[in-house]
Amino acid sequence: MKKYSIVVAGGGSTFTPGIALMLLEQSHRFPIRKIKFYDNDEKRQEVIAKACEIYFKENAPEVEFSYTTDPKEAFTDIDFVMAHIRVGKYEMREKDEKIPLKYGVVGQETCGPGGIAYGMRSIGGIIELIDYMEEYSPNAWMLNYSNPAAIVAEATQRLRPDSKILNICDMPVDIEEKMANMVGLKSRKEMDVQYYGLNHFGWWHKIYDKEGNDLMPEIKKHVAENGFAGAISETNQHVEASWVDTFRKAKDVFAVDPTTIPNTYLKYYFFPDYVVEHSNPEYTRANEVMEHREKNIFKVCNEIIEKGTAEGAPFEADAHASYIVDLACAIAKNTKEKMLLIVPNDGAIVNFDSTAMVEIPCIVGSNGYERIVQGEIPRFQKGLMEQQVAVEKLTVEAWIEGSYYKLWQAMTLSKVVPSASVAKSILDDMIEANKGYWPELK
Template sequence: MNNKKYSVTVAGGGSTFTPGIVLMLLENMDRFPIRSIKFYDNDAKRQETVAKACEIYLKENAPEIEFAYTTDPETAFTDIDFVLAHIRVGKYAMREKDEKIPLKYGVLGQETCGPGGIAYGMRSIGGVIEILDYMEQYSPDAWMLNYSNPAAIVAEATRRLRPDSKILNICDMPIDLEEKMAHMCGLKSRKEMQVGYYGLNHFGWWHKIHDKDGNDLMPQIKEHVAVNGFADALSDTNQHVDASWRETFTKVKDVYAVDPSTIPNTYLKYYLYPDYVVEHSNKEYTRANEVIDGREKHVFGICNDIIEKGTSKGVEGFEADAHATYIVDLACALAENTNERFLLIVENEGAIENFDRTAMVEIPCIVGRNGYEKICQGAIPQFQKGLMEQQVSVEKLTVEAWIEGNYNKLWQAITLSKTVPSARVAKLILDDLIEANKEYWPELH
């Protein structure tokens, strides 16, 4: 390990996840020493609340770290080594529309899946590209670790529009699920497992899982998943404990039953059981409302408490996002050349041998100072291949629609989604989404 200290910019400084990221960085200073943390957000008021609370915490616990928050790109992105990007263009008010507009037409409303995910992607592309351009302008040697959703659409957009940029697109959901699987096997951490995985983001399957000694863990995990999905590994300390998440983790048993040779990602329930999801959705109170009334109020309440008291001492609930340590793991791999394995969203180029070479697939990769090397997953079964070909076409058409301002391609994208029953319904949803997203989408023609 070298003696360098790193400078990090958190893009999305006003996010409710930002305090947990900061505290997680502090907990890992022994292996990833920090000299500077900067927040960047285009919503100054929202960011200020989070930033002032974090500033107080940093002064009390790590006064040697320089801290700043800003809405100025030059200030935010000058002299940095890493950008941690988790932006939400339109915030939760637009997420609520993403979820409720499709439900009007009997189609599931979800943050990253179906028409809602497409709408969110159309907002996210410009924001992520803008941040990437700022980084390259002011700190051309920096890396951007992007976990802004919907990661699949964003990754396809960066492949098309910024193919040579130093960006890694990542997702925390497989990390969370691997921790649950490790728990099922009595292991301390997912890092004690080696996995084979293929798919698209929020659309994938584990096909091999071994422990460090090479023992096959799939049979043991399958026993749990067949009965209770991932609910076996839930506890009150898990990040996702809302009723909607508990139901999602349990529903995996039905997704698993469709192909018991693999272990599925939770999000596949939206594509394989969309009718079930709609039947169990409250059109008036969706996941966005849960977050607004839950996490939003909780985190901002804690931040305001710290600001009012002028100290973080004695304030409960200000804690590290423990499972987000994968972000530090990834930064360390790039900075310290650790050659650790990660699931990344990368251009296929034959890693899945019987699938579109230009698709942005989620597969294991080895990461070091010079970037990543893909680990080939071989040929995949016809069932998964068919589903993935349909979904990757949705993602590619969405990005093409954004680049070209093409109405028909976005209509095609929504029509192709396995969550949508017909082109007629797709058009009704699209026209409502266009009206709702006037401030955020490019003009379509």
Template sequence: MKKFSVVIAGGGSTFTPGIVLMLLDNLDRFPIRSIKFYDNDAKRQKIVAKACEIYLKEHAPEIEFTYTTDPQRAFSDVDFVLAHIRVGKYAMRELDEKIPLKYGVVGQETCGPGGLAYGMRSIGGVIEILNYMEEYSPNAWMLNYSNPAAIVAEATRRLRPDSKILNICDMPIDLEEKMADMCGLKSRKEMQVSYYGLNHFGWWSEIYDKDGKDLMPEIKEHVAANGFADAIAKTDQHVDQSWLETFQKVRDVYAVDPTTIPNTYLKYYLFPDYVVEHSNPEYTRANEVMDGREKQVFGACKEIIEKGTSKECGFEPDVHASYIVDLACAIAKNTQERFLLIVPNEGAIENFDPSAMVEIPCVVGSNGYEKIVQGAIPRFQKGLMEQQVAVEKLTVEAWIEGSYQKMWQAITLSKTVSSAKVAKDILDDLIEANKDYWPKLS
């Protein structure tokens, strides 16, 4: 049986140990000969890598492990690149959130002006990793779950249209697990869904079980009463107070169109006034993460290094991220499994921009993916999506062309922003904050 070589791009991430343990939990179906970490922050990566090295020696000594900041060493002889990078780390995320809030605008990691700022940083990083993969391992596949996925996907469509990259997001997977739990199912894999939208901007239109039973009425009953809060105990991810409030708010998002089940992120576009009102401009989600997950994971890593053993280390497999192994297996073993991917529309949603990067169900095998046609979508969703896809395309054009005008237009067009003047004030602050990361805009 073939064993695979994997590089995790973003080796210093707090999510990396969970990814490693998840890979080890699935060696029976996805055997691995080599795991590499790659990051451009050597100091940060070294802490995570040293701890994972100890863990691997104790639990899977047969797997070769290396970590490096050298692209050639990292990307040579690999079959899969798992990319979850955060350009600018949490310090820049904090600014993404706090700068818009200063002007009474939603401050969020992937939505609104903060998401566009993050996108402008991420484009170059993802393209760079893709270039390394294609130079040193041209037959490899890149499984990209770096945020903001919609903007990154549009950038790869424009700049690397023939690359072997699959863009995927974990949020719909988490929500499908919650819906499966509402229906008493063991796993989301016992459901078959129809879904359409953009990343962090979509709706489930049909959900059936394996026997063809319509599960939508039962799920709608839960969502109408409590959003997704009826099923929040199944995963350790997304359990902070801010996330619990987000899951509950879905109840109000659902009420706007009770024919579908919405993605949680739609609250930022449909209820921006509520979001701002319930935000603390001095302490945002970035601060929650830095004070919580960041300290917890790096504390555990340092403890492992000091003790020289991973016993009772507090590391847990990121079971929630098992979709990454599922996706790799679909390519490696031609399983023809269904996934929600971010792909060029090209008629899959028949009454929508064919060049848009849409999130829809696809069947994945060794030759890539085949889209499952979703047909025509309702006017309400179509109108929202046309506005948002224009925002995303303008952002990518601003990055490619170095255009201040297009970036101003992108922020102005965001449904989270009240006026062109506010958009310009936010943009000028974001340019100053991102001077080391964005291309020069003129």
């Protein structure tokens, strides 16, 4: 049986240990010979990687493990790149969230001005990873789940259209688990879904069980009453109060169009006034993560390193991230699994921009993906998506051309921004905050 070599790009992420352990747990279906961590922040990666190294020696000595900041070493002899980078780390995320809030605008890492700012930082980093992969392991595939996925996917399609990269997001996976729970199924894999939209901006319009029974009425009833709250115990990633509120608020998002089931992120676009009113401009989601997840994971890693053993340490596999292995298996073993990917529309949504990077179900095999046509979409969703896809395309064009005006236009078009003057004030503050991360704008 073939064994695979993987590099995790973003080796210093607090999510990396959970992904590494998940890979080990799934090795019965996706055997691994080598795992490498790669990061450009040596000090940060050192702590995460040393703790994982101890764990691997004790629990999977047959797997070759290493970590490096050298691209050649990291990207040579690999089959898959699993990319989850955060350019600027949580310090810059904090600015993405707090600068818009200063002007009474939603401060969120993938939506509105915060998402645009994060996208402008991420494009160069992802393109760099693709180029390393193609130079040192030209037959490898990149599975990218770095945010903001919509802008990153648009940039990779524009700048590296022939590269072997698949862009995927965990949010629909999480919501589908909740929906499966609502109808008494053990797993989202027992459902057959139809979905259309952009990343963090989409709708489920058909959901069946494997016998073909329509599950939408029962799911709609739950969402109408509770949103996604109470459907399942929240995963490790989503336990904070801000996520609980997001899952509950889905009830109000659903009410705007009760014919479909919405992605939770639509809360930010439909109810920006509510979001701003319930935000603390001094303490945002970035602060939550830095105070809790960051401190806890690094504390555990340092304890493992000090003791020299991972025995008894609260290291847990991120079962929620097993969708990444589903995707890798689909490519490696040609399983033809149906998964939601972010891909060029090219007619899958009949009445929508063919060049847009849309999130839709695809059949995934060793030669990539085949789109599943979603047909025509309603005017309401189409209008929202046209506006949002324009924001994403203008952001990527601003990065490529170094255009101040295109980025100003992107921020002005964003549904959460009230006017061009507010957009300009936020943009000027963002330019100052992102010196060294963004290309120079003229």
